[in-house]
Amino acid sequence: xxxxxxxxxxxxxxxxxxxxxxxxxxxxxxxxxxxxxxxxxxxxxxxxxxxxxxxxxxxxxxxxxxxxxxxxxxxxxxxxxxxxxxxxxxxxxxxxxxxxxxxxxxxxxxxxxxxxxxxxxxxxxxxxxxxxxxxxxxxxxxxxxxxxxxxxxxxxxxxxxxxxxxxxxxxxxxxxxxxxxxxxxxxxxxxxxxxxxxxxxxxxxxxxxxxxxxxxxxxxxxxxxxxxxxxxxxxxxxxxxxxxxxxxxxxxxxxxxxxxxxxxxxxxxxxxxxxxxxxxxxxxxxxxxxxxxxxxxxxxxxxxxxxxxxxxxxxxxxxxxxxxxxxxxxxxxxxxxxxxxxxxxxxxxxxxxxxxxxxxxxxxxxxxxxxxxxxxxxxxxxxxxxxxxxxxxxxxxxxxxxxxxxxxxxxxxxxxxxxxxxxxxxxxxxxxxxxxxxxxxxxxxxxxxxxxxxxxxxxxxx
Amino acid sequence: xxxxxxxxxxxxxxxxxxxxxxxxxxxxxxxxxxxxxxxxxxxxxxxxxxxxxxxxxxxxxxxxxxxxxxxxxxxxxxxxxxxxxxxxxxxxxxxxxxxxxxxxxxxxxxxxxxxxxxxxxxxxxxxxxxxxxxxxxxxxxxxxxxxxxxxxxxxxxxxxxxxxxxxxxxxxxxxxxxxxxxxxxxxxxxxx
Numbered sequence: 001x002x003x004x005x006x007x008x009x010x011x012x013x014x015x016x017x018x019x020x021x022x023x024x025x026x027x028x029x030x031x032x033x034x035x036x037x038x039x040x041x042x043x044x045x046x047x048x049x050x051x052x053x054x055x056x057x058x059x060x061x062x063x064x065x066x067x068x069x070x071x072x073x074x075x076x077x078x079x080x081x082x083x084x085x086x087x088x089x090x091x092x093x094x095x096x097x098x099x100x101x102x103x104x105x106x107x108x109x110x111x112x113x114x115x116x117x118x119x120x121x122x123x124x125x126x127x128x129x130x131x132x133x134x135x136x137x138x139x140x141x142x143x144x145x146x147x148x149x150x151x152x153x154x155x156x157x158x159x160x161x162x163x164x165x166x167x168x169x170x171x172x173x174x175x176x177x178x179x180x181x182x183x184x185x186x187x188x189x190x191x192x193x194x195x196x197x198x199x200x201x202x203x204x205x206x207x208x209x210x211x212x213x214x215x216x217x218x219x220x221x222x223x224x225x226x227x228x229x230x231x232x233x234x235x236x237x238x239x240x241x242x243x244x245x246x247x248x249x250x251x252x253x254x255x256x257x258x259x260x261x262x263x264x265x266x267x268x269x270x271x272x273x274x275x276x277x278x279x280x281x282x283x284x285x286x287x288x289x290x291x292x293x294x295x296x297x298x299x300x301x302x303x304x305x306x307x308x309x310x311x312x313x314x315x316x317x318x319x320x321x322x323x324x325x326x327x328x329x330x331x332x333x334x335x336x337x338x339x340x341x342x343x344x345x346x347x348x349x350x351x352x353x354x355x356x357x358x359x360x361x362x363x364x365x366x367x368x369x370x371x372x373x374x375x376x377x378x379x380x381x382x383x384x385x386x387x388x389x390x391x392x393x394x395x396x397x398x399x400x401x402x403x404x405x406x407x408x409x410x411x412x413x414x415x416x417x418x419x420x421x422x423x424x425x426x427x428x429x430x431x432x433x434x435x436x437x438x439x440x441x442x443x444x445x446x447x448x449x450x451x452x453x454x455x456x457x458x459x460x461x462x
Numbered sequence: 463x464x465x466x467x468x469x470x471x472x473x474x475x476x477x478x479x480x481x482x483x484x485x486x487x488x489x490x491x492x493x494x495x496x497x498x499x500x501x502x503x504x505x506x507x508x509x510x511x512x513x514x515x516x517x518x519x520x521x522x523x524x525x526x527x528x529x530x531x532x533x534x535x536x537x538x539x540x541x542x543x544x545x546x547x548x549x550x551x552x553x554x555x556x557x558x559x560x561x562x563x564x565x566x567x568x569x570x571x572x573x574x575x576x577x578x579x580x581x582x583x584x585x586x587x588x589x590x591x592x593x594x595x596x597x598x599x600x601x602x603x604x605x606x607x608x609x610x611x612x613x614x615x616x617x618x619x620x621x622x623x624x625x626x627x628x629x630x631x632x633x634x635x636x637x638x639x640x641x642x643x644x645x646x647x648x649x650x651x652x653x654x
Contacts, residue, residue, distance in 0.1 A: 018626065018630060018635055022622060022626060023622070023623070026619060026622075050608075050611060054611055054614070057615070057618060058614075058618075061618050068633065072633070088634060089634075091633075091634065092633055092634035092635055095633045095634075095635070096633070096635050099629070099633075103622065106618060106619070110615045110618070110619065113611060113612055113615050114612075117608050117612065120604055120608060121604065121605070121608070123593045123594075124593055124594060124595050124600055124603075124604045125594075125595070125600045125601075125604060125605070126594055126595075126596075126597055126600065129597060129600075133600065133601065133604070133605045136601070136605050136609055137605055137608045137609050137612055138612070139609060140608065140609025140610060140611075140612045140613040141609070141612040141613065141615070141616055142616070143609070143613050143616075144612060144613035144614060144615055144616025144617040144618075144619075144620070145616050145617075145620050147613060147616075147617045148616060148617035148618070148619070148620035148621045148624075149620060149623075149624065151617070151621070152620075152621040152624040152625060153624055155621075156624065156625060156628060160628070161625045161628050161629050161632075164621060164625055165621075165625075168614075168617060168618050168621055169618075171614055171617075172614065175610055175611060175614050178607055178610060179607050179610075179611060182602070182603045182604075182606070182607045183603060183604060183607050183608075184593075184595065184603055184604070186593050187592035187593050188593065
C-alpha cells in the first residue's frame with residue numbers, strides 16, 4: 001500500500017509537466033491573439049471576429065489527429081536521428097511537437113473569443129445589465145469546462161482520442177450556423193461596409209457618365225466622422241486604472257490556470273482514479289463557478305441599479321470577496337493539509353477523492369470533505385471577479401472594450417503560462433507538496449486585491 | 463423663479479399679484495420696457511439664426527453625398543427641421559407673450575422650454591445608439607450565442623486534460639522514462 005502510494009506520487013509528479021507543457025502551448029497561441037482579436041473586434045465587430053475564431057479553432061481541433069499522424073509518418077520516413085536506438089524517442093518527440101503546434105493553433109483561434117465577448121457586450125447590451133450579460137457569458141465559459149470534462153471520458157471510451165477531437169471539431173459547424181443566424185452586426189460596421197461598396201460601385205459606374213453629370217467632385221468624398229477614435233494599447237497602459245485591472249487579471253489567471261490544468265490530472269495521478277472518476281471529481285468546482293458567474297453579474301447590476309451603489313464600490317467589493325475568500329481557503333488548505341511535511345498536502349487532497357470512490361477515508365491531517373469544500377469555495381468565489389475586474393473593463397473603456405480586454409488578457413495569459421509551468425516546477429521542487437503552491441497563489445490573490453482596491457475606477461476613462 | 467421676482471423693494475407693495483408693473487421693473491429696474499423686449503427679441507433671433515445655419519449646413523452636406531447616405535441624411539435633417547420648427551413656434555409664443563406684457567413670464571417660459579428640449583434630446587440620444595439592443599433581444603441574440611461559443615471554446619480546451627493520458631500512452635510520451643528531457647528540449651525548440 002505504501003509502496004503503491006509512493007509510486008503513484010512519483011507518477012503524479014512526473015505526469016503534470018507533460019500536461020503543463022501542452023497546456024502552455026495552447027496558452028502561447030491564446031495569448032498571441034488577445035490584443036489583435038480585441039482591436040479587430042472593436043473595428044470589425046465581434047460577430048465576424050469570433051465567427052472566424054470559431055471556424056479556426058474547430059478546424060485546428062479537427063485536424064489534430066491528422067497532424068499527429070503526419071508527424072509520426074514523417075519521422076519514420078526521414079531517419080534524421082543519429083542512431084537507430086533513438087528512433088522511438090524521436091517519433092514520440094515529433095508527435096509531441098505536432099501536438100504542441102496543434103494546441104497552439106487551437107489557442108490562436110480561441111484567443112479572440114473573450115475580447116470579442118467584451119466588445120459585443122459593450123456594444124449591444126444596455127449598460128444597466130452589462131454585468132449580468134458578462135456573467136451569463138462566463139457561465140457558458142465554465143459550462144464548457146463541465147461539458148468537456150463530462151463528455152470527453154465518454155467519447156474517449158467510445159471512439160478513442162481521435163474520435164474525441166473529431167467530435168469537438170465538428171461541433172463547431174452547428175455553432176457557426178447558430179452564431180451567424182443570431183448575432184447582429186454592428187451598425188457602424190455595416191455603415192462602413194456600405195460606404196465601401198458605394199465607393200467601389202460609384203467609381204465603377206461614374207466613369208462612363210461622369211461627363212454628363214454636374215461638376216461635383218468625381219472621387220467619392222472620404223469623410224469618416226462617425227468612426228470612434230482609436231484607443232491604442234499605449235494610451236490604455238498609461239492609466240493606472242488599467243493597471244489595477246491588469247493586476248487583478250494576473251492574479252485571477254494564475255489561480256485559474258493552476259486549477260484548470262491541474263485538477264483532473266492531479267486527481268488521477270495522486271489517487272490512481274480512472275479517467276471518468278477523476279474527471280467527475282473535478283466537475284463540482286466548475287459547476288459552482290458557472291453558477292457563481294451568473295449570480296455575481298446579476299448581483300452587481302442589482303447593487304448598481306436598485307441599491308444605487310457607486311460603480312467603483314460594487315466592483316471593488318466584489319473583487320475583494322473574489323480574491324480574499326479563496327486566499328483564506330487556500331491558506332487553510334496549505335496549513336492544515338501540509339502540516340506533516342512533504343507530500344502531506346497532496347495526500348490530503350488525494351484522500352478526499354479516494355473517499356469519493358471508496359467511502360473509506362483514513363482521515364489524515366485534513367478531512368476530505370473539508371478539502372473538497374475548500375477547493376470548491378476557492379473556485380466558486382473567484383467567479384465573483386467576473387462582476388469585478390472583468391465588468392470594470394467595460395466601465396473604464398466602453399468604446400474600446402475589446403482592446404482593453406485583449407490587453408489585460410495578454411498579461412493574464414502570460415500569468416496563466418507562468419501558472420501552468422511554474423506550478424509544475426514548484427510541486428517538483430518541494431517534493432510533491434502542494435502547500436507552497438497554494439500559499440503562493442493566496443499571496444498573489446492578496447496583492448491583486450490590494451492593487452485593484454487602490455487604483456480601480458468606476459468611470460469611463462477612454 | 464417666483465422668489466427671484468419678489469425683491470424686497472416690491473414685496474411690501476403687492477406680494478399677491480406677481481405680474482404687476484412694479485414687480486417687473488424690480489427685476490430690470492432701469493431699462494425701459496421697449497428696450498427690454500428688443501433685447502429679448504435679438505437674443506431669440508440670434509439663437510434662431512444659429513439653428514438655421516446648422517440646418518443649412520447639414521442640408522448642404524447632404525446634397526453632396528451619394529444616394530443612400532443622402533437618404534439617411536435628408537431624413538435626419540428633416541427631423542431636425544421639424545423639431546426646429548417646433549422650437550420656433552414656442553419661441554414665437556414667448557415673444558408674443560413678451561410683447562403682450564408678460565415679458566418676464568414669457569422669457570422664463572421660453573428659457574425653461576429650451577432647457578427641457580435640451581434635456582429631452584440628451585435622454586433621446588441614448589436609445590438612438592443603433593447598436594444597443596432591447597434587453598430581451600440582447601440576451602437572446604448576443605449573450606446566448608456568446609455563452610454557447612465560449613462553452614465550445616472551453617470544452618475544446620479542457621478535453622485535452624483528459625485525453626492526454628491515453629494519447630501519451632499510445633504515442634509514447636512517457637514522461638516517467640524519457641519525457642523530462644524531451645519536453646524541456648521541445649519547449650525550448652518550439653517556443654524560444
